[in-house]
Amino acid sequence: xxxxxxxxxxxxxxxxxxxxxxxxxxxxxxxxxxxxxxxxxxxxxxxxxxxxxxxxxxxxxxxxxxxxxxxxxxxxxxxxxxxxxxxxxxxxxxxxxxxxxxxxxxxxxxxxxxxxxxxxxxxxxxxxxxxxxxxxxxxxxxxxxxxxxxxxxxxxxxxxxxxxxxxxxxxxxxxxxxxxxxxxxxxxxxxxxxxxxxxxxxxxxxxxxxxxxxxxxxxxxx
Numbered sequence: 001x002x003x004x005x006x007x008x009x010x011x012x013x014x015x016x017x018x019x020x021x022x023x024x025x026x027x028x029x030x031x032x033x034x035x036x037x038x039x040x041x042x043x044x045x046x047x048x049x050x051x052x053x054x055x056x057x058x059x060x061x062x063x064x065x066x067x068x069x070x071x072x073x074x075x076x077x078x079x080x081x082x083x084x085x086x087x088x089x090x091x092x093x094x095x096x097x098x099x100x101x102x103x104x105x106x107x108x109x110x111x112x113x114x115x116x117x118x119x120x121x122x123x124x125x126x127x128x129x130x131x132x133x134x135x136x137x138x139x140x141x142x143x144x145x146x147x148x149x150x151x152x153x154x155x156x157x158x159x160x161x162x163x164x165x166x167x168x169x170x171x172x173x174x175x176x177x178x179x180x181x182x183x184x185x186x187x188x189x190x191x192x193x194x195x196x197x198x199x200x201x202x203x204x205x206x207x208x209x210x211x212x213x214x215x216x217x218x219x220x221x222x
Contacts, residue, residue, distance in 0.1 A: 013048035014109025016040045016102065022117065025125070027097040031087050035078065035098060036105060038086055046074050047106065054106050059115060059164065060219050068166040071099045075167060092170045093126060093156050100163045115164055118217075119209035122158040123151075130155075136203040142181055143196060143203075150177045158204045174200075 016036040021029050039047055050070045056062035075095050078088045089095045107114060123130035129151055147154055153174045160166045178196055179187070186192045205211050214221045 013040075013044045013051055014106055016047065016105040017109055019101070019105055019108060021097075021101055022104070023097065025097075026091065026094040027089055027101065031089070032098060032101045034086060035082075035088065036102060038082065039074070039102070043077060046070070046077065047102070050074070050102065051106050051110060054103060054110060054112060058220055060214065060221060063115075063164040064166070068168060071165065071167050072169075074099065074102070075169070092167065092173065093159065096156065096159060096163065096165055096167055096170065099167065100165045103165060117162050118164065119162055119213045121162060122155045122204065122208060126152055126155045130207075136206065140196075140199060142178070142186075143199060145181060146177055150174075153177055154200070154204070157200070158208055161204070161210050162208060 016039070018033065021027070021032050053062045053067045053070065078086070082088055089098055104114065153170075156170045157174050160170055175193065175197070178193065182192065211221055
């Protein structure tokens with residue numbers, strides 16, 4: 001965790017002021033509003049913890065670092081401890097959009113600059129197959145096979161960087177899909193999986209324009 005995060009913020013979490021959601025495809029307005037209200041009323045400590053990361057002046061270092069831990073903690077709480085009548089998301093992409101909405105409201109409450117989505121989505125919709133990765137992955141049979149059969153996983157994975165919001169379940173789902181297609185020899189190579197993920201990140205960056213957009217905004221690209 002970065003040293004310039006204000007740890008005193010945990011005692012004074014920002015109120016989650018209502019904002020119109022940026023898209024309602026996966027997590028609608030009513031769902032986002034009700035869950036934000038619940039967290040503010042019953043788990044303000046989670047909001048305060050997330051606020052510590054939002055207050056970090058280096059957006060990239062903060063959001064691409066341990067930020068995913070508080071995101072995962074919020075999701076785990078909603079899945080396991082939230083009241084049954086609370087309509088929580090059913091998919092990873094819906095949870096991703098929910099966490100992004102919580103982040104937007106925290107930043108608004110702290111009077112911090114908003115973080116609009118970066119670059120473009122992999123495809124116009126999650127259910128629409130994009131040909132671009134197929135071209136880029138053409139040299140790698142494993143990635144090509146995974147993409148053709150599980151392109152939704154690639155969409156979700158790319159949306160994380162687009163929203164600068166990361167949850168573990170999305171990467172786990174993608175890695176599990178890759179693992180099932182690896183040979184026994186490849187599974188024994190500890191670097192093989194990490195190399196494939198690096199290739200995916202490079203390819204998605206080229207298609208979606210993440211690094212280019214981050215540089216335009218003046219973010220410190222890692």
